[in-house]
Structures are given as structure tokens and as C-alpha cells.
Amino acid sequence: MHKMIDLPDAVIRFSGDSGDGMQLTGTLFADTSALMGNDVSTFPDFPAEIRAPQGSITGVSGFQVRIGDHKISTPGDFCDVLVAMNPAALRANTAWLKPTSTVILDADTFDEKGLTRAGFKTGDAIKELGIENHNIIFAPITSLTKESLKDSGLDLKSILRNKNMFALGICYFLFNRPLEPTEKYCEIKFRKKPQFIASNKKVLHDGFNYASNIHAIQNTYVVKPAANLPKGVYRNINGNQALAWGLIAASEKSGRPLFCGSYPITPATSILEELALRKDLGVKTLQCEDEIAGICTAIGAAFAGNLAVTTTSGPGFSLKSEALGLAMITELPLVVVDVQRSGPSTGIPTKTEQTDLLQALYGRNGECPIVVIASHSPAHCFDAAFWAGKLAMEHMMPVILLSEGFLGNGSEPWKIPTMGDYPEIKPPVVAENDTNYQPFVRDKKRMTRRWALAGTPGVEHRLGGLEKNNDGQVSNNPLVHERMVHERAEKVARVADFIPELQVIGPEQGDILLVGWGGTFGHLYTAVEALKAKKIKVSLAHFDFINPLPHNTAEMFGRFKKILVCELNSGQFAGYLRMQHQQFAYHQYNKVQGQPFTVEEIVNAVINL
Amino acid sequence: MKYTPQDFKSDQEVKWCPGCGNHAVLASVQRALPEVCDKLNYARERFVFVSGIGCASRFPYYMNTFGFHGIHGRASAIATGVKVANPSLTVWQVTGDGDALAIGGNHFIHAIRRNIDLNIILFNNQIYGLTKGQYSPTSKLGKITKTSPFGTVEHPFNPGEVVLGARGTFFARSLDVELKLTSEIMVASACHDGTAVTEILQNCVIFNDGTHDEITDKAYRADRTIVLRHGEPMIFGKDRNKGLVLDGLKLKVVTIGEGGITEKDILLHDAKEPNPGVHMMLVNMQAPDYPVALGVIRAVNDKTYDDNVRDQVLEVQRKSTIKNVDGLLRSGSTWEVR
Numbered sequence: 025m026h027k028m029i030d031l032p033d034a035v036i037r038f039s040g041d042s043g044d045g046m047q048l049t050g051t052l053f054a055d056t057s058a059l060m061g062n063d064v065s066t067f068p069d070f071p072a073e074i075r076a077p078q079g080s081i082t083g084v085s086g087f088q089v090r091i092g093d094h095k096i097s098t099p100g101d102f103c104d105v106l107v108a109m110n111p112a113a114l115r116a117n118t119a120w121l122k123p124t125s126t127v128i129l130d131a132d133t134f135d136e137k138g139l140t141r142a143g144f145k146t147g148d149a150i151k152e153l154g155i156e157n158h159n160i161i162f163a164p165i166t167s168l169t170k171e172s173l174k175d176s177g178l179d180l181k182s183i184l185r186n187k188n189m190f191a192l193g194i195c196y197f198l199f200n201r202p203l204e205p206t207e208k209y210c211e212i213k214f215r216k217k218p219q220f221i222a223s224n225k226k227v228l229h230d231g232f233n234y235a236s237n238i239h240a241i242q243n244t245y246v247v248k249p250a251a252n253l254p255k256g257v258y259r260n261i262n263g264n265q266a267l268a269w270g271l272i273a274a275s276e277k278s279g280r281p282l283f284c285g286s287y288p289i290t291p292a293t294s295i296l297e298e299l300a301l302r303k304d305l306g307v308k309t310l311q312c313e314d315e316i317a318g319i320c321t322a323i324g325a326a327f328a329g330n331l332a333v334t335t336t337s338g339p340g341f342s343l344k345s346e347a348l349g350l351a352m353i354t355e356l357p358l359v360v361v362d363v364q365r366s367g368p369s370t371g372i373p374t375k376t377e378q379t380d381l382l383q384a385l386y387g388r389n390g391e392c393p394i395v396v397i398a399s400h401s402p403a404h405c406f407d408a409a410f411w412a413g414k415l416a417m418e419h420m421m422p423v424i425l426l427s428e429g430f431l432g433n434g435s436e437p438w439k440i441p442t443m444g445d446y447p448e449i450k451p452p453v454v455a456e457n458d459t460n461y462q463p464f465v466r467d468k469k470r471m472t473r474r475w476a477l478a479g480t481p482g483v484e485h486r487l488g489g490l491e492k493n494n495d496g497q498v499s500n501n502p503l504v505h506e507r508m509v510h511e512r513a514e515k516v517a518r519v520a521d522f523i524p525e526l527q528v529i530g531p532e533q534g535d536i537l538l539v540g541w542g543g544t545f546g547h548l549y550t551a552v553e554a555l556k557a558k559k560i561k562v563s564l565a566h567f568d569f570i571n572p573l574p575h576n577t578a579e580m581f582g583r584f585k586k587i588l589v590c591e592l593n594s595g596q597f598a599g600y601l602r603m604q605h606q607q608f609a610y611h612q613y614n615k616v617q618g619q620p621f622t623v624e625e626i627v628n629a630v631i632n633l
Numbered sequence: 634m635k636y637t638p639q640d641f642k643s644d645q646e647v648k649w650c651p652g653c654g655n656h657a658v659l660a661s662v663q664r665a666l667p668e669v670c671d672k673l674n675y676a677r678e679r680f681v682f683v684s685g686i687g688c689a690s691r692f693p694y695y696m697n698t699f700g701f702h703g704i705h706g707r708a709s710a711i712a713t714g715v716k717v718a719n720p721s722l723t724v725w726q727v728t729g730d731g732d733a734l735a736i737g738g739n740h741f742i743h744a745i746r747r748n749i750d751l752n753i754i755l756f757n758n759q760i761y762g763l764t765k766g767q768y769s770p771t772s773k774l775g776k777i778t779k780t781s782p783f784g785t786v787e788h789p790f791n792p793g794e795v796v797l798g799a800r801g802t803f804f805a806r807s808l809d810v811e812l813k814l815t816s817e818i819m820v821a822s823a824c825h826d827g828t829a830v831t832e833i834l835q836n837c838v839i840f841n842d843g844t845h846d847e848i849t850d851k852a853y854r855a856d857r858t859i860v861l862r863h864g865e866p867m868i869f870g871k872d873r874n875k876g877l878v879l880d881g882l883k884l885k886v887v888t889i890g891e892g893g894i895t896e897k898d899i900l901l902h903d904a905k906e907p908n909p910g911v912h913m914m915l916v917n918m919q920a921p922d923y924p925v926a927l928g929v930i931r932a933v934n935d936k937t938y939d940d941n942v943r944d945q946v947l948e949v950q951r952k953s954t955i956k957n958v959d960g961l962l963r964s965g966s967t968w969e970v971r
Contacts, residue, residue: 059968205966249970259967273958283718285710303946304953305961308717313743317710320703320740324683324714327701328722332714350704439970440962478699478715479722481678486643486694488702489686497645498694 027243028200033092034247035100036195038188039117040109042085043075045188049107050087051435053195056205058260058437061249062091065546066262067099067620068433072290072373079133079141084116091199093248097401097546099434101622105198107191109133109165111142111149118153126159128194130187132166161240165190165231172230176223186227193231199245203228256439263402263431264291266438267361268298270406272305274413275331278449283330285310285321287340290373291429292363295335315340319347319360326356327487329453329477331413335361337429338380339370342387348422349388352512354487355464355473357416357451359409363427366618375618376430378542381596384424385571391509393516395419396571398426400545403438405431408568410446411523417451419519420472426570428543428592430620451475457482463496464508470522471515520572526580530556530563533583536630539610540590541567541597544621548590551626562630570597578605588613588633590626636667640677643697649688654809654835655756659695661812662725662754665819669723673823679723683712685737687729688763688837689756706737709744712751720939723823726753730771731761734790738770745799747938748827752819755792755832760841778840792832793916793930797909803829804916805929808849809836814860814927821929827937834925848925859924861915863932866899869924876900877924884914886923904932 036053038046047068058064069086076083090100102122108114110133121127134149144152150160169190173183189206196203207225214220235241261269275282286296286309300309308330312318319334326332336344341362351358364380366372384396395415399408405427412425454461454476461483464473476483485496491508493499528537530552540548545566552564565580567573581587589598590613598610613629615621641663649655669675680698684690686705693700699722703711712726733741733755744751760778761767767780771792775784796804803825807815815833822829834845848857859869859877867877874889876899887894906912912931918924955961 055966059966061968061970253970255970257963257967257969259962259965269958269961272961276958281718283714285714302955302961303949304955305957306946306950308942308946310713310717312710313739316707317713317740317743320707320710321714321717323703324701324711324716325718326714327699327711328681328715328718330718332718346704347707354701440967443958477719478681479678479719481676484678484697484699486700486702488693488700489704490702 029243029245031245031247032094033090033096034105034199034245035088035090035103036105036107037086037088037103037117037120038107038191039084039086039113040188041076041078042071042073042083044085044109045185046085046109047087049188049192050089052192052206052209054089054435055260056196056201057089057091057247058258059205060201062247063094063096063250063253064260064435064437065090065096065099066435067430070374079110079112079138081112081116081142084113086117091247093250094252095250097549098623101624105195107195109187109191111138111144114149115142115153118155121155121158123157126161126198127155128161128163128191130165131162132164134162163194163234168230168234169227172227173223176219178219178223183223186223189224189227190231190234193228194235197232197235197244198241199247203232254439258437258439260435261403261438262433262435263399263405263427264294264363264433265298266403267399267405267409267427267432268295270409271299271331271333271359271413272302272307273406273443273446274410274449275307276305276443277446278331278413278417278451280329280331280417280451282307282333283310283322283325284308284333284335285312285318285325286335287312287315287318289315289337289340291365291432292335292337292361294432295361295363315343316347319344319351322358323347323351323354323356326351326358327478329475329479331359331417332357333359333361335363337363337365338367338383341380341383345388348394349390349392350489351422352388352392352394353489353491355420355512356422356487357420357475358422359412359416359425360422361409361425361427363429363432365429372618374429376428376543376592376620377616377618378428378544378592379596379616380426381570381593381600384426385600391513393513393571395421395423395516395519396426397423397569398542398567399431400542400566400568402431402434402436406438414447414449415519415522417449418472419470419515420452420475421515426542431543453477454480454483456480461485462494463487464492464494466511471511471518517572520575523569523574525576526565526567526574528563528565528580531561532563534561534563535585536562536633537581537584537587538562538564538590538626538630539567539587539601540564541570544590544592547621547623547626550623551630554623554627555630560630573604578607581605581608586611586633588630590621590629592616592621634676636670636677638663638667641666641697643695645694647695648691650839652838653688654758654833654837655689655692657809657812658754658756658815658833658835659692661815662819663696664812665816668820669823672820675723679721680725681715681722682725682727683708683715684727685732686763687732689727689729690732692727706732706735707740708732709737709740709751709753713744713749716749716751716939717942720750720943724751726751728753728755730755730757730759730769730792734770734792734795742795742799745796745801745828745830748802748935749938750826751828752822753828753830755830756835757792757832758835758837758841759844760837762837762840766840791917792830794913796830797913797916797931801830801931802827802933802935803929804912804931805829805831806834806916806925806927807831808834808845808927810849811927818929821932825932827935848920857920857924858927861902861904861926861928861930863902863904863929865902866896867902868896868899884918884923904929905934907933
């Protein structure tokens with residue numbers, strides 16, 4: 025009999041060819057675990073090619089899932105279980121193994137052809153990689169899947185598509201998970217192709233049973249439901265879905281209909297896809313002819329009174345620069361979402377980075393400051409999007425929301441909030457026949473102009489990219505221009521009066537302050553916890569609001585002897601902080617590999633500081 | 634409410650050059666809009682004028698309506714956003730040959746392809762005026778300008794051909810000097826559901842003076858243009874004795890009373906014919922061999938983008954059980970931590 029071992033948390037990495045269905049397999053494992061009450065964090069790590077050459081290293085697609093019986097904040101650095109569907113997947117992921125890792129391999133792929141394609145020189149991949157001491161399980165996944173479905177009437181190609189279910193079945197056995205949630209998924213997914221419901225279920229069960237029959241698996245694992253999660257109703261959510269829903273929430277709260285003009289681009293596309301689904305809530309989406317049309321249709325929609333949004337990633341964000349200036353000078357509400365990816369240019373499009381910060385802050389002609397905020401976890405994308413909509417409409421300005429591929433594709437359980445708990449959003453909409461209306465007369469507190477929606481009787485006016493005076497008339501007057509430049513900048517600066525103060529995690533003074541922004545939060549937070557366990561005192565200041573910075577930023581920085589700014593670029597936020605608060609010395613820890621930090625890297629960076 | 638042209642004039646000083654063809658177009662539009670309001674029961678606040686960059690693109694500042702002066706080439710995209718966000722608005726785009734057909738070509742053809750309900754007025758003076766005299770995508774081959782000192786080596790676009798090629802449902806053409814015809818076309822454009830493009834052959838008095846003289850000169854305008862009206866025979870000429878017939882796969886100019894030709898032989902204009910074959914021949918007619926076609930050349934009924942968006946939203950809303958954000962957040966797989 026095997027032993028059941030309790031684990032506080034476990035990391036499982038599914039990897040295979042980009043056509044092997046590893047993203048789905050990982051997602052199903054994560055969803056089942058979330059339903060079982062675990063805390064979950066996921067990290068899809070896939071290539072740009074839809075179907076890269078079979079068996080090649082560049083075509084390896086990975087999906088990492090971490091499950092825990094406590095609150096977890098990262099998908100984990102190294103894996104406890106690696107599923108590798110071919111020799112290339114094994115080679116590509118060996119670096120992520122722990123000494124204690126279990127490795128599940130599809131034995132059928134370790135033939136001469138497969139080994140050669142993955143660059144192995146001998147017939148023994150395990151020895152070549154030096155991982156003989158790991159718990160290696162060679163399971164003939166391909167041949168057993170064929171055997172399992174030999175009477176199914178399916179053709180060979182369709183049969184082989186079920187391989188991932190065999191691997192998933194093995195993992196479900198290994199972690200004592202139920203099969204029902206995945207069966208239910210298959211029933212919905214294939215309701216129009218019932219032959220695939222049966223085949224997927226059968227292979228899933230056969231994989232599970234295979235694992236229970238072989239003796240290679242001595243122990244199975246139990247990760248109990250997370251005990252310290254707050255009570256409530258939960259769902260699993262990825263960052264892009266949360267972001268889309270946050271925008272819808274801001275629309276509902278403000279009473280302004282949601283319009284999204286966008287163009288498909290990795291890794292932002294699924295926001296547009298999610299919004300396109302929501303016609304039931306009156307959301308309008310326009311898949312435009314290009315990125316520029318995406319933002320320009322949104323600007324038109326803002327003029328007509330919608331909560332206007334455009335979503336993109338780095339290269340598309342570059343294309344939107346000119347129009348962003350137009351939105352800024354016309355002072356119309358607009359949310360621009362940039363789900364950052366590795367650049368410059370096309371870069372490594374499916375990999376994560378934080379390299380668009382300076383573009384967001386400064387990438388426009390003329391004096392054009394714009395509010396920049398960032399999301400810090402998949403679920404936080406909801407709140408960040410809500411904030412972006414709120415600030416855009418209440419302050420009458422474009423707002424840039426920076427997300428990251430790591431957040432957009434990653435998922436975590438989310439305690440579902442109630443909209444009644446969210447603040448009101450009150451855009452300064454002009455009433456009909458307001459004879460005093462002048463487009464650029466400002467409110468004293470926020471410096472905002474008022475929003476006269478096209479179609480409102482009696483407030484006809486003209487906006488545009490030319491500099492204008494308060495009454496909306498075009499002006500070339502040098503002093504009017506300078507005043508307007510200052511007023512628009514002051515309006516952005518005043519946003520600091522309306523955002524939360526910076527909260528430091530850990531002691532509010534001490535030797536070392538870690539500083540981060542955006543999607544690195546989980547890793548930085550976990551590093552602080554790990555350092556605490558090593559009796560190293562370190563605190564974390566993580567910024568959701570970047571321009572303007574919270575009022576108490578300098579005060580908080582002043583309480584620490586050393587500041588270490590960690591980010592997935594060459595030091596963009598550190599450089600920005602040097603401009604904003606030059607009285608402090610900023611140490612940097614940077615990584616530009618298209619990959620998230622590991623907790624270990626941060627811990628070492630602090631120790632070596 | 635009964636409007637007059639005065640109601641559509643803003644208090645802004647019109648800053649186009651004296652003698653510029655744009656003045657006449659502005660007057661034609663301001664004259665047409667009261668009639669549009671009458672016909673369609675529109676109030677002034679429903680009008681939105683959107684433009685890009687170029688001389689013509691200052692147009693919205695001179696209209697006492699909602700207006701948006703955008704950035705170069707992007708007027709079609711901005712106008713599309715306005716219309717989709719609020720389909721009850723009547724959206725007009727003012728653009729030039731550079732704005733619509735060079736930098737904005739992509740947005741222009743896709744607005745037309747979608748058949749979104751916009752009225753696009755394309756001022757074609759075959760030159761870049763605001764940047765002081767460089768050739769445009771409609772400049773004639775060989776045209777000498779500041780950036781083509783030895784003559785252009787590029788073939789020009791014929792805007793009508795582009796519109797029809799992009800599956801346009803409405804195309805009309807007028808001359809800046811034909812104020813009455815322009816007003817008439819503006820009304821027809823407003824009444825058309827879908828993207829309605831009107832090309833105005835417009836004179837730039839400074840950088841391309843007389844570019845359309847070949848057809849606009851009063852001495853031979855009647856012989857070198859033909860004003861098309863749906864259902865009427867294609868007759869033109871100072872003496873109203875010339876007409877168009879089909880000769881095999883081509884149009885041919887004939888004289889009524891010569892060679893046994895009577896009025897009955899002359900083609901009837903059918904602007905509503907979905908097949909663009911004859912419309913394509915009409916937009917491509919060039920002086921001096923053919924009369925240049927003016928008036929509404931094509932006006933075909935088809936579903937508009939904004940109609941389709943509205944219908945789809947209503948259909949999905951009817952079927953969906955999700956009625957608000959709270960419902961959305963709780964849809965699909967959830968679990969409870971007790």
C-alpha cells in the first residue's frame with residue numbers, strides 16, 4: 025500500500041509540445057484544486073508558435089500550478105512534480121526540478137527520433153541530464169491512450185489528442201483529487217461532440233487507474249483545503265478576465281455604457297474576447313482594423329459619453345501614442361490597458377516583462393503627463409480596472425493601466441466581492457441646456473473640466489488636438505498654452521489626493537525596504553516572508569499607483585536605511601523614483617529574461633545587499 | 634423646431650484662404666442641414682462633425698454642432714466610435730484626399746466595409762494644402778509639386794473606385810462650385826443608412842489652382858459633366874442632347890437624334906442596383922472623352938454595422954441570465970469557504 029503524505033503546498037509543472045494541450049491540462053488541475061478549497065496560483069509559460077515543430081525545444085509549452093493549504097502568492101519557483109510529454113519538455117524544464125521532484129514522462133516519446141530532436145546524444149536522457157536520483161516514472165502514455173481508445177471508433181489523430189487526459193489522470197491520483205470536475209468540464213465543452221466526452225473521460229480514468237496499479241508511485245500527496253482563507257464564495261479567475269470584469273463594474277457603477285475598441289495582440293487579446301462575450305450587460309466591443317483605430321474609436325465613444333477603453337500590449341501601445349496625446353489634450357475619460365510583454369519591438373511576445381513603464385509615463389509628444397496605475401495579481405486586475413475607470417471618469421482624463429502577461433494569463437482563487445461594497449463613480453456630466461457650459465472651465469478641487477456628452481441639447485461644443493482656451497476656442501496665445509500645460513499637469517498631480525496612501529508590508533521602519541510595482545508582488549511578498557523566517561528584517565512597499573505616487577512615499581522611504589527596487593526591466597521604476605524623490609539612494613535588483621522573479625533570487629538579492 | 638442655415642453657423646471666424654472651394658462646401662452643408670432636420674425629424678444636438686487634419690478638417694469649428702477635430706487620418710475611426718457609442722447621433726466626417734486616402738486609408742476603407750452609418754465628405758483638391766503644396770494620393774500622374782519637382786511617378790486613386798472596391802453602399806460626387814447640387818447630395822447622404830461618401834472636387838486657390846478647370850469651367854461644364862439622378866436617363870450637355878449607352882461592356886457617349894438614337898436608347902440611372910458594375914464605369918468616366926459623373930452614383934440598401942450591433946445586443950440580452958455585475962461574478966464554477 026502507498027502512503028498518503030500531507031504537504032502544505034505543491035508545485036506541478038505540465039509540459040509538452042505546444043499542441044499537446046498542456047495549458048488546458050494545467051488549467052483543469054488548477055480548477056479542480058481550487059474547487060477542493062486549495063489556494064492556487066498558476067503560471068502559463070508558452071511559446072509564440074501555435075504549433076511549433078514537434079518535439080523541438082522551442083516548441084515546449086508549460087503550465088505551472090501551485091496549490092496550497094494556506095494563502096500562497098506565487099506559482100512557485102521549482103516544481104515538485106514535472107510532467108514532460110516528450111524529451112524536449114524534459115530538457116527544457118530540468119532547471120526547474122528540486123532534488124526531491126517526481127518526474128512523469130511519456131516513455132513512448134523517448135525513442136531515437138524524439139531523443140535526437142531534443143538534442144540528446146545517447147539513448148539515456150536521464151543520465152545525460154544527471155537526474156538519475158529523482159523519482160522518474162516512465163509511463164507509456166501514448167501507447168496506453170491508443171489502447172484505451174482502440175474500440176472508440178475515433179481516428180488516430182483524435183485518439184492522440186486524449187493523451188493529456190491520461191497524464192492528468194496520473195496527477196489526480198498522485199494528489200488524491202476527484203475526477204468529477206474535469207468530467208463535468210468535458211460534458212460542457214464537448215456537448216456537441218459526445219464521442220469526445222466519452223473518450224476524454226475514459227482516458228482520464230485509465231490514467232488514474234494506471235497510476236494506482238503501478239508500483240512506481242509509492243506515495244501520494246494530500247494538500248488540504250486552505251484553512252486561513254476568509255469565508256465567502258470563491259471562483260478561479262485569471263488576470264485578463266478580472267480586468268475585463270473590473271471595467272464592466274466601473275461602467276455599471278458610473279451608469280456610463282462600456283465601449284472597447286481594440287485589436288488582437290498577445291497577451292492582451294483575451295480581455296477583448298471576454299468583453300465581447302458580455303453583450304448581455306450591454307458592453308460594446310469593436311475589433312478594429314488596427315491599434316490606432318482601437319484608441320481612436322474609444323476617443324470617439326468617450327466624446328459620445330461612454331466609458332471608453334482600449335486594450336493592447338507593448339507594440340500596440342506604441343502605435344497608440346499620438347492618439348493618447350489627443351485624449352489627454354481633449355481631457356476625455358479613457359482607459360488604456362497595456363498587458364506588458366517582452367520587448368522591444370516584437371521581442372518575445374508570450375513572455376512577461378515590466379518594460380513599458382517609461383513608455384507609459386513619457387512616451388508622447390509635447391508635455392503630456394498621464395495617470396499610470398498597475399495591477400499586482402491576477403485577481404487584483406479587477407480592482408485596478410475599476411480604479412482606472414473611476415479615475416478616468418471622475419478626473420476627466422486618460423488613465424494607463426499596466427498589467428503583465430504573467431498576470432493576464434495567470435490565475436488564482438478570488439473571493440467574489442459584492443458590487444454594493446464598491447464606491448460610487450460620479451463623472452461630471454453636464455445637464456441639458458446648461459447655458460454656462462464652457463469646455464475647459466475647471467473644478468477647483470480636482471482641476472477637472474466637465475463632460476458634455478455629444479447629443480445633449482444646448483451644450484454643442486468643439487474639441488480637438490489644437491490648444492484651446494477655457495471657452496473651447498482655438499488659441500495660439502503663448503500664455504494660454506503655458507497655463508493649459510500647467511493646469512493639465514496639476515490635474516494629474518491632484519489625483520494623489522484621491523488615492524490610498526502607500527501601505528508598507530512588514531515593520532514600518534528598519535534596515536531594508538523592498539520596493540516593487542505590478543506583477544512582482546507575489547514574489548516580493550513571499551520573499552519578505554522567507555526572509556522573516558531567516559530572521560532578516562525587511563519590509564515591502566509595493567506601488568499600485570505610479571503616477572502620481574502616493575503622498576506618503578517619501579515619508580515611508582525615509583524610515584529605512586536601504587531601499588532595494590526590484591523590477592523586471594533594467595531599472596525604469598528606480599530611475600523614475602530618482603526623479604521624483606532624489607534625496608534617497610536606490611539600490612536595484614533587475615531581471616530582463618521574459619520570466620518572473622523567483623523568490624530565491626529576491627531572497628539572495630536582499631542577503632547580498 | 635424649424636432651423637435655418639444660420640443655426641448651423643458657429644461664432645468662429647472662417648480662416649480658409651479667400652477663394653478656397655471649402656467656403657462653398659461649408660455653405661452647401663449649412664443650407665442642407667435644416668432640410669435634413671425637416672425630413673428626418675432631427676434636432677441640432679444630434680449632429681456631430683468629426684475631422685482629421687488638413688485644411689478641410691477645420692470644418693467642425695465652423696459648425697454650431699458637436700464637433701471633434703481629431704488627428705491626421707483618424708477621423709473615420711473617431712467617427713465610428715461616436716456612432717457605435719450613441720447610434721442616435723447623426724455623424725458627419727469631413728476629410729481631405731491626404732487625410733482619407735493616404736494616412737487614413739485603412740480606417741476609411743474599413744468604415745466603408747462595415748457600412749457604419751456615417752456621412753463622409755471627402756474634399757478632393759489633389760494636393761496637400763496645409764503643408765503647402767506636396768502631391769497627394771489623388772494628384773494626377775506627372776503632377777509637378779514641391780515633393781515631385783520632376784513630376785509624380787505614382788498613379789492616383791480615384792476615390793469613387795476605392796469606395797466601390799471597399800463595398801461602399803453610397804457614393805456621390807459634386808463640385809465645390811455646384812452649391813445646390815452639393816446641398817441636394819448632403820440630404821440624400823443623410824437619408825442613406827450606411828456609410829455615405831461624397832467626393833467634392835474642390836479647388837485649392839493657392840497650391841493647385843484650376844486643377845478641376847477642365848470640368849468646372851462654365852464654358853464647357855455642361856458638356857463635360859453629367860448629373861445622375863436615380864430613375865432618370867443619363868442625358869447631359871448644354872443642349873441636353875448627349876447621353877450614355879452601353880456598347881458591349883463599355884459606356885459610350887451618343888448624341889440623341891444622330892444615327893437613329895432616341896431618348897429611349899439612353900441608359901436609365903439605377904443607383905439602387907447592388908451590382909457595382911455600371912456604377913464602377915460611371916465613377917471612372919474622365920473628361921474629355923466622357924462626362925465626369927456627378928450626383929448620387931450609388932445608393933444601395935444594406936444592413937448597417939450599428940443596426941447589427943444593436944440587434945445582437947438585444948438578442949443576447951434576451952437569452953442571457955446574467956443581468957448585472959453581481960450576477961456575472963457568481964456565474965460559472967464557484968465554491969464556498971465556510
